[in-house]
Amino acid sequence: MAEPAHHLSTTELDRGILLVSVSGALDAATHQPVVAELDVVFESRPPGVVLDLGEVEFMGSVGIAMLVNCHHRADRLRVPFAVVANTRAVLRPLQISQVDGALPLHASVDEAVAAVRLVST
Template sequence: MNEHAPGTHTTEVDGGIPLIRVVGALDAVSHRAVAAELDAVVERRPAAVLLDLREVDFMGSAGIAVLINAHHHASRLHVPFAVIADNRCVLRPLRMSQVDAALSLHATLEHAIAAVRVVTA
């Protein structure tokens, strides 16, 4: 896979929650596809949205901006939004920029589902 062409794949988990999986780099060159997918999914106003970044191998500032924008977009529409990440190449930039504190960030799919279910309950 080209390092600047992330793959996105959207499925549903736990009774219909959209799960967007991203594979590859999430940077200035590649962020538009992920942002477009997130926007489209959030606009449908599902019960919640999950973004799985466990297979992202590089995240730059544009990737961080995608997460911030998705978080704000989901909040405006009252859609719970959680991010799944367990790898250093995603967690380190989020921690260094202190964006991790603003996001619902989880190491596993199960924890992310539980977090959004608490919000929707």
């Protein structure tokens, strides 16, 4: 049986910060469940959201657009938001599209959570 294209999970950390972890591919064929999960997460207005892309093996333009949209949505809702991007599969497309400087990128979950905590206090 084939592996699913991605795995998605949401975990509540201390102080109610939500960690959304994605693995596998993040592209036109696989992004919809991730977008749906992020919709639920943002609708709950948590004190912070960390999107962990550390296990993403491929990210297409749809994934980039999703990140930009999440960042804008978090700003509108005033929900602190951070992205864990520490692999070439994620960082390179962000650099090529020149959106890496516009997103709150961090090298580890701990760094991202610390950044979200700092903003939410």
